[in-house]
Amino acid sequence: MITVEKALTLLEQNIFRTERTVIIPLEKALGHTLATAIVSPINMPPFRQSAMDGYAIASLQKEFSVIGEIKAGDIDMPSIKANEAVRIFTGAPVPDDARAVVMQEKTDVSDGLITLSEIPVAHANIRTVGEQIEQGEIALEKGTYLNAAGIGFLATLGITEVEVYQKPSISIIATGNELIPPGNVLKFGQIYESNSKALIAALQNFGFYDIEKTTVDDNFNTTIKVLETAIIQNDIVIISGGISVGDYDFVGKALNELKVAEIFYKVKQKPGKPLFFGKKENTLIFALPGNPAASLSCFYIYVLPALLKFSGHPAHHLPRTKARISSAYTKKGDRGQFLKAKVSNGTVTILDGQASSMLRSFALANALAYIPEDRFEIAKNQEIEIIQIP
């Protein structure tokens, strides 16, 4: 059995960014990472723009006669002489011979004349051509993760499509004779299949939609068949359950039969001890323990970084910070623990109901608190590491 730290090191050494890129419409690009730099095709702003509602003035003095008006979208520009001004509005083009724009609050207006309360500095309230970005300049570098602002910024430059790293195709396989889909009446011994629901929700939360789902009974031959197809057809295979040591846990044996190279199996952690990570050709295979909290916890800590890295994401781990624990905690056992926790204003509270069969505390959590294997007694107000989860 290896430590969490060793498992994360091995994970890091074996995950990779895809070479596959796709060109997609900008409006579909949220959550993708740029595979090529975007060069600005235009100056932004493309023309001198007024930053205020007020008056464009032709010289730096205090009195002007107002000779016209320019609003946003206007094309015809009046020419203005030294003692003249034009009424102008935010976003409107500023005529070439204007020296500054004065906001209307700083003017007195009467009979077509304006008087300024003070003389403005040259270029005041004028956005210069290319002030934000010049034509030919790199707007966003290769490797930039596109958030909503990134999409908006590229749209301001007139960009309509972008080349991004392809997201992985993902297969989720839920194993277990006892599982039936929600919506049916439970017979004795049955439970509702929930791991695939949680995993798909978590995948969608991070913008992964190329997902196929299969369920398989605890049967060696069918497990082999289903896994073999999934491994051939997908970039990432996520299996839930059947990875422990029971007589009907066939996943490990099937992976072995399929010659999946084991990178690690069994991590000194709670939940999620029997976690398996392996590789066959370019497909990464994760076998997550079936206990629902173990499955989701392992997803956030190990699977998600592999998916984000594959997609070229510049920060592929969930953010880790520190917080002060709200009451003393004693860790039992010598495994590292990922505890469902609630963080608020720098204080972390460990929630009740930490068994790996339980999801209720997870549903209320906004973090996993990580207690390393060699830490046992944590006094109230001591700092512990937390991993933010959505």
Ligand SMILES: Nc1nc2c(c(=O)[nH]1)N[C@H]1C(S)=C(S)[C@@H](COP(=O)(O)OP(=O)(O)OC[C@H]3O[C@@H](n4cnc5c(N)ncnc54)[C@H](O)[C@@H]3O)O[C@H]1N2
């Ligand atoms: N003798 C030992 N027994 C177990 C050990 C061990 O070291 N020695 N490890 C325990 C730990 S820790 C875990 S975690 C589990 C993991 O077992 P499996 O990965 O083989 O998972 P299953 O046995 O298939 O299921 C465990 C549990 O979770 C429920 N389950 C499974 N899949 C789903 C699903 N898709 N939706 C909802 N619930 C699911 C299943 O019914 C079981 O209750 O092994 C321990 N045993």
Ligand code: MOO
């Ligand atoms: O490792 Mo298991 O998830 O504790 O029950």
